[in-house]
Amino acid sequence: MIEINGLTKDFGSLRAVDQLSLRIEKGEIFGLLGPNGAGKTTTVRMLTMLTRPTAGEAYIAGYEVQRDLARVRHAIGVVPQHMNLDQELTARENLELHGRLYKIPRAERQRRIEELLSFVELADRADEFVNRFSGGMKRRLMIARALLHRPQVLFLDEPTVGLDPQTRRRMWDLVRRMNREGVTVLLTTHYIEEAEALCHRVGIMDRGRLIAIGTPAALKEQVGRFVVEGFDGAGATYAFFGTREEAVGYAGSLSEAVTIREATLEDVFVKLTGRKVRD
Numbered sequence: 001m002i003e004i005n006g007l008t009k010d011f012g013s014l015r016a017v018d019q020l021s022l023r024i025e026k027g028e029i030f031g032l033l034g035p036n037g038a039g040k041t042t043t044v045r046m047l048t049m050l051t052r053p054t055a056g057e058a059y060i061a062g063y064e065v066q067r068d069l070a071r072v073r074h075a076i077g078v079v080p081q082h083m084n085l086d087q088e089l090t091a092r093e094n095l096e097l098h099g100r101l102y103k104i105p106r107a108e109r110q111r112r113i114e115e116l117l118s119f120v121e122l123a124d125r126a127d128e129f130v131n132r133f134s135g136g137m138k139r140r141l142m143i144a145r146a147l148l149h150r151p152q153v154l155f156l157d158e159p160t161v162g163l164d165p166q167t168r169r170r171m172w173d174l175v176r177r178m179n180r181e182g183v184t185v186l187l188t189t190h191y192i193e194e195a196e197a198l199c200h201r202v203g204i205m206d207r208g209r210l211i212a213i214g215t216p217a218a219l220k221e222q223v224g225r226f227v228v229e230g231f232d233g234a235g236a237t238y239a240f241f242g243t244r245e246e247a248v249g250y251a252g253s254l255s256e257a258v259t260i261r262e263a264t265l266e267d268v269f270v271k272l273t274g275r276k277v278r279d
């Protein structure tokens with residue numbers, strides 16, 4: 001559904017995205033995980049035609065992103081990181097405006113707007129001005145807007161940034177529901193739990209490069225499913241093992257107090273880069 005070959009973006013002497021290549025299959029929820037500045041947003045901006053790649057190419061639903069602008073525009077829905085709703089309009093009016101821009105015929109447009117307002121649980125707030133909405137409601141409305149023209153692929157840039165844990169979980173449910181209805185999802189996140197809980201596959205980015213890719217389980221398997229975490233006076237130390245028995249054996253050989261736990265995607269990142277996703 002998405003094919004990316006050698007995608008690269010330079011800002012002056014800074015290489016924000018470096019030779020990115022990957023394929024995302026139809027029906028996947030794929031997450032780009034990495035710390036701030038890793039190049040996730042720049043990747044999404046290139047795929048959604050908001051910024052031109054320095055090199056490389058990408059195809060979405062078989063259409064070349066740089067060449068087939070109109071077809072790509074109809075194949076994708078985009079929810080940017082920053083709120084870009086019209087605050088002076090109501091929820092329904094925001095959707096109406098988008099539907100007109102996409103030239104969806106009136107009857108179909110109205111049917112779809114009602115359907116989506118109830119899908120994102122905003123039907124009872126449809127005629128309120130957006131500036132009265134909470135962060136979570138605004139985010140849900142942006143998702144409804146992105147889905148209005150029935151895109152095959154939805155891009156979500158940091159979909160739960162700034163939301164409280166409960167609202168974040170509701171957002172995950174919403175993403176899963178639309179994925180079950182057939183939408184392929186590419187999301188970016190710097191939240192480990194979000195990538196683990198929501199994504200079928202994850203691509204880990206660091207300094208513009210894709211440094212690992214796979215299912216959360218396979219990525220953790222690669223580094224070792226069990227972690228012995230200690231402290232050496234200067235900071236935390238990590239040792240990785242394939243089985244709990246090996247981890248327990250190693251922990252027993254140490255004199256200091258340690259914790260044994262299952263690995264997370266954060267550990268994968270630490271093992272590959274020597275740094276944390278969130279410093």
Ligand SMILES: Nc1ncnc2c1ncn2[C@@H]1O[C@H](COP(=O)(O)OP(=O)(O)OP(=O)(O)O)[C@@H](O)[C@H]1O
Pocket residue numbers: 011014015016034035036037038039040041042043158
């Ligand atoms: N328009 C721009 N001009 C110059 N540098 C830029 C521009 N946009 C992004 N960058 C730089 O490119 C690098 C990658 O940024 P990008 O926003 O893609 O990272 P990110 O992983 O999405 O992080 P975040 O979640 O903070 O947006 C950063 O070093 C950033 O400062």
